[in-house]
Amino acid sequence: MKILITGGCGFVGSNLAIYFKNNHIGTQINSLDNLSRKGTLLNFYRLKKKKIKNFKIDISNNKAVGSLPRYDLIIDCCAEASVETSKKNVDVVFNTNLLGTYNILKKCKKDKSNLIFLSSSRVYSIQKLRSLKKNNILINEKFDTSGPKSIYGFCKYSSEHLIKEFSFMYKIKYIINRFGVISGPWQFGKQDQGFVSRWVWKHMNKKKFYYIGFGGKGSQIRDVIHISDVCKLIGLQIKKISNIHNFIINVGGGRKNAISLQNLTKICQKITFNRIKIFSKKNTSEYDIPYYVTDNSKVQKIYKWKPEKKILHIVQDMYKWMILNKKILRKYII
DSSP: EEEEEHHHHHHHHHHHHHHHTTOSSSSSEEEEOOSSSSTHHHHHHHEEEEETTTEOOOOHHHHHHSOOOOOEEEEOOOOOOOOOHHHOOOOHHHIIIHHHHHHHHHHHHHTTTTEEEEEEESSSSSHHTOOOOOOOOOTTTSSSSSSSOOHHHHHHHHHHHHHHHHHHHHHHEEEEEEEEEEOOTOOOGGGGGGGHHHHHHHHTTOOEEEEGGGGGGGOOOOOOOOHHHHHHHHHHHHHHHHTTTTEEEEEEEOGGGGHHHHHHHHHHHHHHHHOOEEEEEOOOTTTTOOEOOOOOOEEEEOOOOOOOOOHHHHHHHHHHHHHHHHHTTTTTOO
């Protein structure tokens, strides 16, 4: 099986590519990445060492995407993944996250390729998530998707509908994974890579930080999944996609890996032996949510899979990796 990974020099894409190569999943693994983001060049050399070829093209360039060789499967990881970026640069987010997926779908149609799409928990309604009265509810695939969700979330949600329409018209087999927070080694602690790696980096380097929004108390709760668990799941999906396909599933760390910013601070203090000064910003971004924890019951039923790495192990893995690569990382931290 020949596999193309879009965004293959990003955090998730590069880890997938190397996992597939190491575990002999697919006869040929290639990457598509324009190398425009900080850190992608570092991952490019990781792939090169594994003899994984990267096509340096922009996913919004339909002609360039259409000229690529044929693949049996395309894994679409390419995205401008920051909600904040989607506020400031709508054109870039739209072209990458929606037009890019459209170009990939045309490629799938032309070559009769299967598709695994990395969507996001950000497709769900901000208003409905904010209105939850209890912090013990698990979010499943039937949760409300109406209303504002950020430009990033809108593009992901629209891409899901495009995929379903193309599948209906052209018989493309697909799987849509709505991932929550993914963390682990090879995250650089950048602002746009999620709060866990940022928290670890700040503690490791004794940098001041802020609890932002919802009163500035650090009460927000998210569940976190280790990148290795993501790789294992998608490996299973690849092996079974011929027979198990055409659905949407939520994927995350689940209840056992749910953590507040306050408790993440305690874990970081314990692991790094550092305490940092944390300030408070009470004002809440229009896109922020106080709570999100994934219901994994559907993905567990289909694939007999569940996340193995606990939140403590996720933070430990990230900290050990950052310590080993501290000098290199300084180039990429904003």
